Amino acid sequence: MEPVEAGRSRAVLAGASRRWVRGLPWALAFVLSVALLPTTVVVLTADYGLNGAVAGGLAVAQAAPLLLAVVRPLQAWYVVFLADVAGALALLSVDFEERLPWPFPPMELVGYVGLCLALGLRERRRTLVLVWLATAAANVGLGFAAPHGFGARELLFTILGGVALLLGGVLRDRYEVQRRLAEQKTISEAERGRRTLLEERARIARELHDVVAHHMSVITVQADTAEYRLRALPPDVREEFTSIASTARESLGEMRRLLGVLRNEEAHGELVPQPGLAQIGQLVEATARSVGPVEFSPCEAEVPEAVGLSAYRIVQEALANVVRHAPGAVTRVSLSVDGPVGDGDDPGGRDGGGRGERLTVLVVNGPPPRPRDGPLEVGGTGHGLVGMRERVRLVGGTLDVGPLPAGGFRVAAHLPLTEKDFT
Numbered sequence: 001m002e003p004v005e006a007g008r009s010r011a012v013l014a015g016a017s018r019r020w021v022r023g024l025p026w027a028l029a030f031v032l033s034v035a036l037l038p039t040t041v042v043v044l045t046a047d048y049g050l051n052g053a054v055a056g057g058l059a060v061a062q063a064a065p066l067l068l069a070v071v072r073p074l075q076a077w078y079v080v081f082l083a084d085v086a087g088a089l090a091l092l093s094v095d096f097e098e099r100l101p102w103p104f105p106p107m108e109l110v111g112y113v114g115l116c117l118a119l120g121l122r123e124r125r126r127t128l129v130l131v132w133l134a135t136a137a138a139n140v141g142l143g144f145a146a147p148h149g150f151g152a153r154e155l156l157f158t159i160l161g162g163v164a165l166l167l168g169g170v171l172r173d174r175y176e177v178q179r180r181l182a183e184q185k186t187i188s189e190a191e192r193g194r195r196t197l198l199e200e201r202a203r204i205a206r207e208l209h210d211v212v213a214h215h216m217s218v219i220t221v222q223a224d225t226a227e228y229r230l231r232a233l234p235p236d237v238r239e240e241f242t243s244i245a246s247t248a249r250e251s252l253g254e255m256r257r258l259l260g261v262l263r264n265e266e267a268h269g270e271l272v273p274q275p276g277l278a279q280i281g282q283l284v285e286a287t288a289r290s291v292g293p294v295e296f297s298p299c300e301a302e303v304p305e306a307v308g309l310s311a312y313r314i315v316q317e318a319l320a321n322v323v324r325h326a327p328g329a330v331t332r333v334s335l336s337v338d339g340p341v342g343d344g345d346d347p348g349g350r351d352g353g354g355r356g357e358r359l360t361v362l363v364v365n366g367p368p369p370r371p372r373d374g375p376l377e378v379g380g381t382g383h384g385l386v387g388m389r390e391r392v393r394l395v396g397g398t399l400d401v402g403p404l405p406a407g408g409f410r411v412a413a414h415l416p417l418t419e420k421d422f423t
Helices: 019-047 052-063 074-090 105-123 125-145 152-229 235-262 277-291 306-323 385-393
Strands: 295-296 330-336 358-365 398-403 409-416
Touching: 019 052, 019 105, 019 125, 019 235, 052 277, 074 105, 074 235, 074 358, 074 398, 105 152, 125 152, 152 235, 277 295, 277 306, 277 330, 277 409, 306 358, 306 409, 385 398, 385 409
Parallel strands: 295 330
Antiparallel strands: 330 358, 358 409, 398 409
């Protein structure tokens, strides 16, 4: 339903999603051509008394271009319009009954209306207005030469042609609006996903700052107080500790300045200490009080703060999904430290097989105990899973999520514990 670009031919309704709709213009053009060609010859010769050769030529010129109208309606209009006007002038050379319509017999009117509909579906508004003006001018101009008078009946050619042009133009505009809305929706969904990913990365960056800043502060304090805690330090060692403390302070200052770009005035709640493995138990208890039984298997191992924070956020998002999509379902949260998980790529992160111990975070829930009219929230965007994958990827782990055969959902994350696994 879009205007044809220069040098290109595209069938009317070629952009339709359904195959039968795309083939509809060809079927209608074929039916009109096959039906109007012999009908025009018979009516012009038998009813109007026109010469057979002239009637045959006019019939071909008026009906055959309807097939061309599927791909080039404007070019087909030139041919048909001139043929209709020529046919009206040719009928002035014969004596036909007053009851017969002139200047355009019914079969010409049918073909012209179909052609105008194709024009409306393809051409711009300016072209449609010019076509209608040419139609009206020819219709009125021929009226001055009418052999039996000229009335409202003879203006049907202009009226019906204008209605067909208007209808085709309205349908084309409606299709164009729907197409642009669909494109905008696609762009909006992509931008929303990208914005969510960037927001999650920014939040992770702020949390990592809190983790790293603590260790940098400890290094600074230890280096500054080394000469007081350790007696008889050589001058070169004292200078080395002073240099370490200075470098740590500069690094900490740079990190805080970079963090200023990420923080905003509304981020006051993010200045509190970040949670870790020790706080997962409290999270599980709060969820159990809200929605139902949650079995928890804790882990007392010492893990890097970045890993503990990632584990907490993954469990938090997984339990939030249980609350939204399976309230009341039996849920199990398990934390454990095990050996290498094997080789293999995973959608949640990089290949991390075969390297050191890993913290395994497992959250499994069954189906809800009773059917509901629907989840607490509908139309989920999947951004929570995006955040999980981003956290796992940043610490070099793997993530496996998906529904269970018997109902329910499973989230399994493997996070590295040794320093070399983060590289």
